[in-house]
Amino acid sequence: MHDLAELLKQLGPQVLGILVRRGADFAAAEDAVQEALVEAFRRWPNDQPDEPKAWLVTVASRKYVDAVRSEVARRRREERFHEEPDQGATEQADDTLLLLFLSCHPALPPASAVALTLRAVGGLTTRQIAQAYLVPEATMAQRISRAKRTISGERLTQPGDLGVVLRVLYLVFNEGYTGEVDLAAEAIRLTRQLARTSDEPEVAGLLALMLLHHARRASRRNPDGQLVTLADQDRSLWDTATIADGVRILQTALAKDRLGEFQVQAAIAALHADARSTAETDWTQVLEWYDELARLTDSPVVALNRVVALGEVDGPLAGLKALASVDPGVPRHAAVAAYLHEKAGDLAQARDLYAVAARAATSTAERDHLTRQAARLHTDGT
Structure with a gap:
């Protein structure tokens, strides 16, 4: 049954892509594919077809046509679904790209785009996505339903916003591993698929x-589950x-x-990754790349990370001077200040700043790490 579940997870997005490419409304097509997958899960253990994807396309197409049949559109839709031949490898790649652009539609908020991408392109169940994001399944189901309604009727007549797709995939990756779904690995898999088409x-x-x-x-x-910094x-x-x-x-x-x-x-x-230790890192090149990144984006997070690199190249005092021009509201601002003050030898100030940073931390792991840093300097007698 595990092998069957994996096969259906792979085929579901492919079949959805075919229906959408043929002109199906995304929301109705996704419902039809889910119904076809349920039917396959019930039938295939005893009678798996020779061409599983073709079977799913046929069943999902029929369910879609039944769901949206009307006196005006019935014949046109049925003819289009029954007459179009099966897709080849290139078309399958194009369908994956189409689904990504639809799931990451600019009209969707990031959280909804992430959920819809995992459902439509990743083939994950609503329960798996809800568990990964630590929300009730009903909440996630509503989020996905709203997302489908938002893009209902959308047709991509020109390339979508690739930048939006990439940002959504990176959001998925940064969730890491929670529950039974490895979102980092899932994001890598989806990005590999996208790379094959672009x-x-x-x-x-x-x-x-x-x-x-x-x-x-x-x-x-x-081993205790505590956060370990790069250094x-x-x-x-x-x-x-x-x-x-x-x-x-x-x-x-x-x-x-x-x-x-x-x-x-x-x-x-x-x-x-190339350095054998923090001390052996080519910080000069790192700083040069951060300068390049600062030219490409005005992100305050980039400015903060550049301060760290500058502190490694020109010393902590130079880093602190540059830090003064970075918005203090940027996450980890106090942590960077604490690190630079410690490198500069001002341990009392560093201890206080680590404590400030701990109170502002957005995750338990980061808060505990910064609290340990403050306690370490206190223990050292400062």
Whole structure:
């Protein structure tokens, strides 16, 4: 049954893509595909068809036509569904891209776009998505239903906003692992699919960035579940094969000479991955890449991260001077100030700032880490 569930998870988005490409309304098509999957799950253990996808397309098409039949449109829709031949590999890739653009429609808020992407393109169940985001299943079902209603009737007559798609995929990746669904791995899988359909270097840049971050996953927490910063991570736990894959993909993207922010972020991650320790990191190159990133985006988070790199290159006092021009409301501002004050030898100020940063932390793991930092300096007698 596990193998059947995996097969249906893979086929569901493909079948949905076919229906949408043929002109079906997204919301009604998604409902029809879900009904077809339920029927397949009931029938196939005893009688699996020779062509599973073709079977699902036929059943889902029939259910869709039944659901939307009207005296005016019935014949046109039925003829279109029954006469169009099955798709090839290229069309399947195009359908994946179409679904991504629809699921990440600019009219949808980010949370809804993420949920719809995981449901329509990722093939996850509403329960799995709800569990991953720690919300009741009914709440997630309502979110997905509202999203489907929002884009109901939308047809993509021209390419959608690739930037929106990439941001949604990165949001999925940053959720990491919760419940039974590994969202980081799911985001990587979906981004690989997108990369097969697009030669845009930013798609490859995002994939490389995900891989380079994912390669450090095993070292991010200690056996007690506590957060471990990059400087203290056991680099022998890093996945060197995944790092090599990310670097290869990044180099191919950079060679196209159409630089974007995901490529730059991946380049920074690659420099960290290449170093045997924080001290051996090529901070000068890291700072140069942050300068490039600052030219591409006016993000205050980028400005804050650049301050850290500047502090490593020119010293903590230079970093503190640059920090004065960064909005103090940016998350982790106090933590960066604490780090730079500690490097500058002002341990009392650093301790107080770590405590401030802990109170402002948005996650339990980060709060506990910053509290330990403050306690460490207190124990040192400052």
